[in-house]
Amino acid sequence: MSPIGPIGPTRLDEENDMTAQTDAPGSVTAVYKVTGMSCGHCEGSISAELSELPGVTSVKAVAATGEVTVVSETPLDEEAVRTAVDEAGYELVGRA
Numbered sequence: 001m002s003p004i005g006p007i008g009p010t011r012l013d014e015e016n017d018m019t020a021q022t023d024a025p026g027s028v029t030a031v032y033k034v035t036g037m038s039c040g041h042c043e044g045s046i047s048a049e050l051s052e053l054p055g056v057t058s059v060k061a062v063a064a065t066g067e068v069t070v071v072s073e074t075p076l077d078e079e080a081v082r083t084a085v086d087e088a089g090y091e092l093v094g095r096a
């Protein structure tokens, strides 16, 4: 691949600054803290919403800890994650 041109350097910088861990090429794991989950139904609701985000390959929500682990092909925009969590009826606190 040729070097990235002048289009979107800011976005690339933001992605590089993220604390997401890269487990394998094309696989990024990020853990988020969410408030409001209390049972398996909550876990399912959040998993369903986040699974609809582009590039997301796996979601694991745990009500007991309030942590949601998201695996995606590329780093996710935290605002997109926030919106999805909000639509499920819960609140994103931030990165765990």
Ligand SMILES: [Cu+2]
Pocket: 037, 038, 039, 040, 041, 042, 043
């Ligand atoms: Cu619930």
